[in-house]
Amino acid sequence: MDALNNDAIDRKPLHSEVAERLRSLIVQGELAPGDRLNERVLAERFNISRTPLREAIKILALEGLVRLLPNRGAEVTQLTRSNVEDMFQVVGALEALAGELACQRASDDDIAEIRRLHNEMWARFEAGDRAEYFTLNQRIHAKIVDCAGNAELSAIYRNLAQRLHRARYMANFSKDRWSHAMQEHEEILDAIASRDSARLNSILKSHLQNKFDAIKNWLDESGDGRSAANNGAAVDAEQDRKTAYS
Amino acid sequence: MDALNNDAIDRKPLHSEVAERLRSLIVQGELAPGDRLNERVLAERFNISRTPLREAIKILALEGLVRLLPNRGAEVTQLTRSNVEDMFQVVGALEALAGELACQRASDDDIAEIRRLHNEMWARFEAGDRAEYFTLNQRIHAKIVDCAGNAELSAIYRNLAQRLHRARYMANFSKDRWSHAMQEHEEILDAIASRDSARLNSILKSHLQNKFDAIKNWLDESGDGRSAANNGAAVDAEQDRKTAYS
DNA sequence: AGTCTGCATCTTGTATGCAATATTAAATAT
DNA sequence: ATATTTAATATTGCATACAAGATGCAGACT
Numbered sequence: 001m002d003a004l005n006n007d008a009i010d011r012k013p014l015h016s017e018v019a020e021r022l023r024s025l026i027v028q029g030e031l032a033p034g035d036r037l038n039e040r041v042l043a044e045r046f047n048i049s050r051t052p053l054r055e056a057i058k059i060l061a062l063e064g065l066v067r068l069l070p071n072r073g074a075e076v077t078q079l080t081r082s083n084v085e086d087m088f089q090v091v092g093a094l095e096a097l098a099g100e101l102a103c104q105r106a107s108d109d110d111i112a113e114i115r116r117l118h119n120e121m122w123a124r125f126e127a128g129d130r131a132e133y134f135t136l137n138q139r140i141h142a143k144i145v146d147c148a149g150n151a152e153l154s155a156i157y158r159n160l161a162q163r164l165h166r167a168r169y170m171a172n173f174s175k176d177r178w179s180h181a182m183q184e185h186e187e188i189l190d191a192i193a194s195r196d197s198a199r200l201n202s203i204l205k206s207h208l209q210n211k212f213d214a215i216k217n218w219l220d221e222s223g224d225g226r227s228a229a230n231n232g233a234a235v236d237a238e239q240d241r242k243t244a245y246s
Numbered sequence: 247m248d249a250l251n252n253d254a255i256d257r258k259p260l261h262s263e264v265a266e267r268l269r270s271l272i273v274q275g276e277l278a279p280g281d282r283l284n285e286r287v288l289a290e291r292f293n294i295s296r297t298p299l300r301e302a303i304k305i306l307a308l309e310g311l312v313r314l315l316p317n318r319g320a321e322v323t324q325l326t327r328s329n330v331e332d333m334f335q336v337v338g339a340l341e342a343l344a345g346e347l348a349c350q351r352a353s354d355d356d357i358a359e360i361r362r363l364h365n366e367m368w369a370r371f372e373a374g375d376r377a378e379y380f381t382l383n384q385r386i387h388a389k390i391v392d393c394a395g396n397a398e399l400s401a402i403y404r405n406l407a408q409r410l411h412r413a414r415y416m417a418n419f420s421k422d423r424w425s426h427a428m429q430e431h432e433e434i435l436d437a438i439a440s441r442d443s444a445r446l447n448s449i450l451k452s453h454l455q456n457k458f459d460a461i462k463n464w465l466d467e468s469g470d471g472r473s474a475a476n477n478g479a480a481v482d483a484e485q486d487r488k489t490a491y492s
Numbered sequence: 493a494g495t496c497t498g499c500a501t502c503t504t505g506t507a508t509g510c511a512a513t514a515t516t517a518a519a520t521a522t
Numbered sequence: 523a524t525a526t527t528t529a530a531t532a533t534t535g536c537a538t539a540c541a542a543g544a545t546g547c548a549g550a551c552t
Contacts, residue, residue, distance in 0.1 A: 257543095284533075285533075285534070286532090286533075286534095296534090300534090300535090316534095316535095317533090317534060317535075318533080318534075319533070319534060
């Protein structure tokens with residue numbers, strides 16, 4: 001059985017390795033929204049040829065992290081307010097489905113795992129470690145979605161979460177909001193542990209709404225001259241992405 | 247304004263052109279599930295080099311139509327029953343969200359457009375033209391989703407619909423089911439025209455359920471030796487796709 | 493002064509070539 | 523005859539080279 005062979009050297013194809021690196025650069029903000037991706041520069045930086053780099057860029061384009069400009073390369077997509085709002089709406093619908101299914105299908109081990117992550121996150125919260133808190137937070141939500149036992153759902157959710165991560169990471173919300181979020185997470189854990197899907201869904205929904213409210217302000221603030229000028233283009237870009245391959 | 251410039255020559259990049267061609271081949275079944283994509287053969291067929299072809303294949307991989315086999319190229323993904331069931335579940339959640347929003351946001355022109363498509367579809371139904379009926383059916387559903395005014399939602403929905411199209415197309419259901427589907431569509435039109443989101447959602451839900459029931463049988467039937475043997479691999483493939491770039 | 497045209501330069505798009513890996517067939521040993 | 527190893531072949535992965543398009547600037551013209 002392949003699955004049991006843990007000693008296997010994972011020779012990931014270069015293009016996926018590169019895609020990962022690029023993703024980090026974008027999510028962590030080193031490549032900012034609007035930045036052009038110069039193939040020569042990036043290829044030299046990663047010490048690879050342009051061929052796998054270009055393949056990676058195509059992948060990121062479909063993931064929605066970059067936008068392809070025919071004959072002019074690619075640039076990092078803007079996170080507009082309406083864009084983020086759209087994504088949150090979809091995430092909401094997906095989490096609702098996930099909550100429903102997870103309450104039916106989660107095993108006791110799954111719940112134990114969520115509890116473990118939750119406690120770990122609590123520790124990070126008390127230590128004031130925002131970065132680790134964020135990571136664990138994402139992992140908990142992802143784990144709940146995975147409990148739904150729907151691979152498609154998990155894949156789509158992960159992609160959206162990743163793209164939203166860019167926004168969430170930047171919106172370093174208040175201590176007050178933070179502790180409120182922790183409280184909500186207590187309730188989430190409670191609801192799924194008792195497999196109360198109605199309650200879980202209602203909490204997930206308001207949790208998400210609060211999350212959005214927290215970053216909404218930040219998105220509005222950043223609507224200065226430069227960004228505003230680019231917003232129109234970003235919307236067009238979104239459109240392009242939608243229609244480019246359809 | 248760029249949006250008003252309708253005279254622009256659209257020079258689609260080659261890789262997206264190729265992606266389109268490949269998509270057709272897969273959706274229409276010329277490239278069947280499990281078939282390997284030989285780069286040399288396809289490049290010769292399209293009369294292009296392997297480079298843009300490879301880029302196109304990466305795109306299709308992320309869309310879920312093909313599966314990348316490291317160092318061994320790519321193959322057309324299997325449509326397993328559980329796979330399709332997962333997709334239907336997600337589509338259900340998305341359509342629910344779309345129905346809600348569409349009832350709020352659809353303009354009168356939108357509704358008129360849906361009605362137009364509906365009538366056109368009716369004509370195709372009466373003419374017994376399955377292929378055109380299918381196309382219009384898809385366009386109606388897509389239009390409803392677009393009325394929600396959420397670009398992310400539309401993009402995700404389109405991708406799932408496309409992948410499911412492979413299954414639906416093959417499951418040429420009974421005349422009985424067909425006319426029942428038409429009836430459901432009458433109700434859908436009615437509900438959205440009167441902006442009754444509760445009713446719309448309930449109809450969309452049962453409509454989708456019926457669709458799934460119709461193709462479920464076909465998926466079960468095709469679970470013969472060859473397919474069964476490949477199913478295990480297909481499940482692994484799905485897993486790969488999920489984790490490959492995460 | 494301002495705009496337009498043509499040239500130089502840079503960037504992306506595509507094709508080709510070479511190296512590494514997988515697949516097949518043949519040959520040898522059991 | 524079957525299994526195992528080895529060699530031949532085919533295919534993918536990556537790099538490089540060349541072509542086509544975009545960008546920026548200088549000079550001509552109004």
